Amino acid sequence: MSTAEETSGGEVQPWGEVTPDAARRLLVAAVEAFAERGYHATTTRDIAGRAGMSPAALYIHYKTKEELLHRISRIGHEKALDVLRTAAESEGGPAERLAEAVRSFVRWHAGQHTVARVVQYELDALGPEARAEIVALRRQNDAAVRGIIEDGVAAGDFDVPDVRGTTIAVLSLCIDVARWFNVNGPRTPDEVGALYADLVLRMVGAKSRPRV
Numbered sequence: 001m002s003t004a005e006e007t008s009g010g011e012v013q014p015w016g017e018v019t020p021d022a023a024r025r026l027l028v029a030a031v032e033a034f035a036e037r038g039y040h041a042t043t044t045r046d047i048a049g050r051a052g053m054s055p056a057a058l059y060i061h062y063k064t065k066e067e068l069l070h071r072i073s074r075i076g077h078e079k080a081l082d083v084l085r086t087a088a089e090s091e092g093g094p095a096e097r098l099a100e101a102v103r104s105f106v107r108w109h110a111g112q113h114t115v116a117r118v119v120q121y122e123l124d125a126l127g128p129e130a131r132a133e134i135v136a137l138r139r140q141n142d143a144a145v146r147g148i149i150e151d152g153v154a155a156g157d158f159d160v161p162d163v164r165g166t167t168i169a170v171l172s173l174c175i176d177v178a179r180w181f182n183v184n185g186p187r188t189p190d191e192v193g194a195l196y197a198d199l200v201l202r203m204v205g206a207k208s209r210p211r212v
Contacts, residue, residue, distance in 0.1 A: 035118050157207050
């Protein structure tokens with residue numbers, strides 16, 4: 001399955017915000033190359049070849065290989081943050097919102113596992129300025145989940161002695177799905193999302209667990 005065909009809950013990932021078409025093709029090619037070979041082992045020639053373009057054509061749209069990675073990382077983190085914020089701001093109690101946050105976040109990391117592997121595991125390849133921007137987005141992800149857990153503790157719905165540590169554990173559990181998920185495996189993204197939502201509710205000691 002190519003990056004362009006991956007789905008999250010059946011939703012196609014078109015990279016529609018990336019224009020023109022040549023820039024989008026190069027970005028998709030870069031995602032596939034980075035996921036397969038790693039950022040440092042991938043050359044601009046590799047990326048251009050996958051996109052069916054000449055190496056010179058790449059520099060029309062991206063000044064450097066790092067600029068490509070930065071754009072991939074920013075878009076990916078923004079999409080992941082939108083998933084978490086939508087769940088955090090939804091109706092329902094803390095257990096319902098946490099379950100939805102985990103289910104949606106995991107579903108994205110499974111359905112978009114190729115993209116997510118690059119987004120989550122190539123951060124250290126970015127320069128200081130670009131890395132700082134992505135780290136700021138990650139902190140917002142952390143804040144969205146931490147806020148739900150804090151609400152649950154305040155309401156007496158969760159038994160969590162260490163909110164900060166538990167937040168890190170929850171996010172790490174969800175993100176790692178991108179590393180191992182296999183489209184030919186026994187579970188769909190939706191099924192993995194439901195499993196992890198239930199696991200996390202047990203982790204926080206939820207007094208009532210909504211159906212996931």
